[in-house]
Amino acid sequence: MSEELKKLKDDHKDFRGESLDNPPSSPFELFSTWFDAAVKNQELESNAMCVSTVGQTGMPSSRIVYLKELRNEEFVYYTNYSSQKGTELALNPNASILFFWPKMQRQIRISGMTSKISAEESDAYFSSRPRESQLGAWASHQSELLENSEELKTRVAMLNAKYPEEVPRPPHWGGYALIPIEIEFWQGQPSRLHDRLVYSLMENTWRQTRKNP
Ligand SMILES: Cc1cc2nc3c(=O)[nH]c(=O)nc-3n(C[C@H](O)[C@H](O)[C@H](O)COP(=O)(O)O)c2cc1C
Structure with missing residues (x-):
């Protein structure tokens, strides 16, 4: 086993984050505040989030x-x-997304239902992307088996010739919107006494509760 992996059990970090007292009534307001702080603190890839879906067999x-x-x-x-x-969401639209901002000792866990955004919205975003990314969206049969990397390059070259000017949006490429029903904010605190603030949507109102760390 690697030297770094052997050391993991001896690593006991302590956290000291800002308190989560007096949170706003809207989880989106708190999300926006935390997102801005993540960008300001130069968290790497602040807008990268882990999306979890569940397949037909129940495997996440x-x-x-x-x-x-x-x-x-x-x-x-x-x-x-x-x-x-995409295949999993078509059968089960429930999904979870997770942000982790280590410098701020923060995690946000969001669960809800996913739906496709409108074709017009997807068109608008697709047309704003660089040409290379647009060709890539056509060339990549995402998640399908690939014989070798040449196959992908060949497809890109073919598509480049096929669309010498504007690249249309592939019908199989577009946006999803996750509509949340629960959003949990986690703030690291000393001695493992972390803050966990949960917003749950009940009868169109966001209710706040706290959880043990
Ligand atoms: C930092 C980072 C950002 C990514 N952003 C996207 C993205 O916005 N859209 C996307 O389809 N894949 C993105 N990917 C690739 C996905 O993680 C994943 O490999 C791909 O979507 C296929 O996932 P699936 O086979 O589970 O559907 C990103 C990967 C990384 C590491």
Whole structure:
């Protein structure tokens, strides 16, 4: 086993974060405050989030994607609708997303239902992307088996010739919005007495509770 892996059990970090007293009534207000703080503190990839979906057999799967927008109290990201996550979401729209900002000793866990955003919105974002990314969205049959990396390069070259000017959005590529029903804010505190503040949506109102760390 590696030397670093052997040391893991001896690593006892202590945290000292800002307190979560007097939180706002809206979890989106707190999310925005924490997101701005993460960017200001130069957290690496502040908008990277782990999205977990559940497959037909009940097996969960997780991957990182980029949050691209928080609008109408929904968390929006873009991907391939035919990918593993897309296939799983088509059968079970429940999903969880997780942000981890280590410098701030913060984690945000969000669960809810996922739906596709409108084709017009996906078109608008797709057209704003660099040409290389647009061709990549066509070239990558995301999550399918690949014989070798040449196959991908060949497809990109073919697509580059096929679309000499504007690249249209592939129908299988677009945005998802996660509509949250629960958002938990975790703030690291000394001696493992961390703060956990949970907002749950009940009858259109966000209720706050606290959990043991
Ligand atoms: C930092 C980072 C950002 C990523 N952002 C995205 C993204 O915005 N959209 C996406 O489809 N994949 C993104 N990926 C790739 C995914 O993690 C994943 O490999 C891909 O979406 C296929 O997932 P699936 O097979 O589970 O559907 C990102 C990976 C990393 C490490």
